[in-house]
Amino acid sequence: MARTQGSHSDITGPKVRDTALRLFAQHGYAAVSMRQIAREVGVQVGALYNYTPDKQALLFSLLKGHMDELLSTWEAEPRPDGPRDRLEAFVRFHIRFNLDRPQAIFISYMELRNLAPENFAVIEAQRKVYEGALEAILRDGQSEGVFSVPDTRLASYALIAMLTGVNTWYRAGGRLSIEEVADIYWDMVRKSVSAD
Amino acid sequence: MARTQGSHSDITGPKVRDTALRLFAQHGYAAVSMRQIAREVGVQVGALYNYTPDKQALLFSLLKGHMDELLSTWEAEPRPDGPRDRLEAFVRFHIRFNLDRPQAIFISYMELRNLAPENFAVIEAQRKVYEGALEAILRDGQSEGVFSVPDTRLASYALIAMLTGVNTWYRAGGRLSIEEVADIYWDMVRKSVSAD
DNA sequence: AGATTAACTGAACGGATGTTCAGAACAAGG
DNA sequence: CCTTGTTCTGAACATCCGTTCAGTTAATCT
Numbered sequence: 001m002a003r004t005q006g007s008h009s010d011i012t013g014p015k016v017r018d019t020a021l022r023l024f025a026q027h028g029y030a031a032v033s034m035r036q037i038a039r040e041v042g043v044q045v046g047a048l049y050n051y052t053p054d055k056q057a058l059l060f061s062l063l064k065g066h067m068d069e070l071l072s073t074w075e076a077e078p079r080p081d082g083p084r085d086r087l088e089a090f091v092r093f094h095i096r097f098n099l100d101r102p103q104a105i106f107i108s109y110m111e112l113r114n115l116a117p118e119n120f121a122v123i124e125a126q127r128k129v130y131e132g133a134l135e136a137i138l139r140d141g142q143s144e145g146v147f148s149v150p151d152t153r154l155a156s157y158a159l160i161a162m163l164t165g166v167n168t169w170y171r172a173g174g175r176l177s178i179e180e181v182a183d184i185y186w187d188m189v190r191k192s193v194s195a196d
Numbered sequence: 197m198a199r200t201q202g203s204h205s206d207i208t209g210p211k212v213r214d215t216a217l218r219l220f221a222q223h224g225y226a227a228v229s230m231r232q233i234a235r236e237v238g239v240q241v242g243a244l245y246n247y248t249p250d251k252q253a254l255l256f257s258l259l260k261g262h263m264d265e266l267l268s269t270w271e272a273e274p275r276p277d278g279p280r281d282r283l284e285a286f287v288r289f290h291i292r293f294n295l296d297r298p299q300a301i302f303i304s305y306m307e308l309r310n311l312a313p314e315n316f317a318v319i320e321a322q323r324k325v326y327e328g329a330l331e332a333i334l335r336d337g338q339s340e341g342v343f344s345v346p347d348t349r350l351a352s353y354a355l356i357a358m359l360t361g362v363n364t365w366y367r368a369g370g371r372l373s374i375e376e377v378a379d380i381y382w383d384m385v386r387k388s389v390s391a392d
Numbered sequence: 393a394g395a396t397t398a399a400c401t402g403a404a405c406g407g408a409t410g411t412t413c414a415g416a417a418c419a420a421g422g
Numbered sequence: 423c424c425t426t427g428t429t430c431t432g433a434a435c436a437t438c439c440g441t442t443c444a445g446t447t448a449a450t451c452t
Binding site: 240243 | 429
């Protein structure tokens with residue numbers, strides 16, 4: 001039998017993506033087989049190829065979709081005046097965005113090396129744009145004299161790593177809410193760049 | 197032919213570990229085959245099983261060896277008086293240690309999920325010991341009034357993530373020496389906990 | 393009602409996987 | 423010099439891999 005009742009592409013399609021995202025985040029791209037994805041979706045393995053040309057494209061599509069959403073959401077955020085408030089906005093945005101999609105964040109840091117070179121280049125370029133936004137804030141603050149950062153490039157790396165690290169330990173329903181976490185991180189970031 | 201001249205276990209053994217470490221770091225545990233390791237070592241695949249009971253044990257052995265070295269090296273470090281100097285020692289030690297073994301650091305953060313549960317528990321416990329050392333410093337500094345950190349647990353996570361992040365961008369021979377990098381990071385860490 | 397099309401099954405393809413093992417080649421010890 | 427033990431080869435094992443495709447089913451269109 002094929003095409004059981006109510007199973008259409010607009011149901012199976014997202015299900016394939018969701019399942020792949022979850023399994024890739026849990027076990028890693030290389031450790032997850034197409035058959036495993038199919039089993040959890042509830043179809044035979046061949047059916048997956050209605051939704052992706054191959055396994056590599058599935059990974060790339062997930063990462064690309066995530067980066068597109070990250071960039072467009074960030075650009076739609078209110079952009080306060082002055083480096084200090086812009087930095088705070090970045091910190092709070094980053095933490096909120098990350099904690100809302102832990103799996104996507106996880107694979108977009110862990111599975112980069114499993115991208116084909118041309119796919120890697122695309123994602124890497126998008127990441128540079130995003131991290132560049134942080135560095136621009138730091139540079140502005142430094143030149144306006146409201147921050148004191150000896151090396152803005154390096155500081156942006158350090159802060160990104162610190163902020164992205166929340167995903168390794170934060171669990172929803174824990175002792176701290178997302179807002180409380182953001183408050184604490186912002187406190188540390190603010191002091192680390194010597195802002196008021 | 198077998199046993200060609202000069203190939204003994206005290207040469208092949210370390211070569212297997214070095215090769216496995218390099219390949220795991222480069223492509224990921226699941227993406228590297230035993231045959232690939234054997235090829236780069238220069239033996240047939242069966243010969244690897246003189247040095248490890250199986251692939252999983254090889255990964256665990258690499259991670260365990262790394263964590264053992266991390267803990268014993270840290271415990272052998274001079275232990276300055278007072279939280280401020282102890283924190284500085286920790287920061288400089290961590291950066292130095294990490295940048296000296298980028299591959300081992302990489303796999304011990306990336307390949308944890310590929311460990312069998314009982315192996316994972318061992319490594320996780322060791323990691324907790326190490327991170328606990330940082331938190332103890334923060335707690336002491338907080339209670340002595342030389343630091344101002346609202347949440348020492350969370351701050352230790354944040355700082356560890358920030359410090360470990362150096363491995364993602366630092367390349368030997370770049371524009372900054374390890375000492376310069378450590379100076380800059382220490383400056384940020386110091387300020388983030390409000391130490392003089 | 394009949395034709396068309398989208399969605400899926402079931403099976404197959406060649407090749408790669410981790411692991412085992414009998415036997416060969418060599419070095420060392422008596 | 424002959425035995426013993428170590429180290430390795432070469433081949434095999436069963437199983438899994440990503441991917442393809444002819445055929446089947448069910449929804450949609452005319």
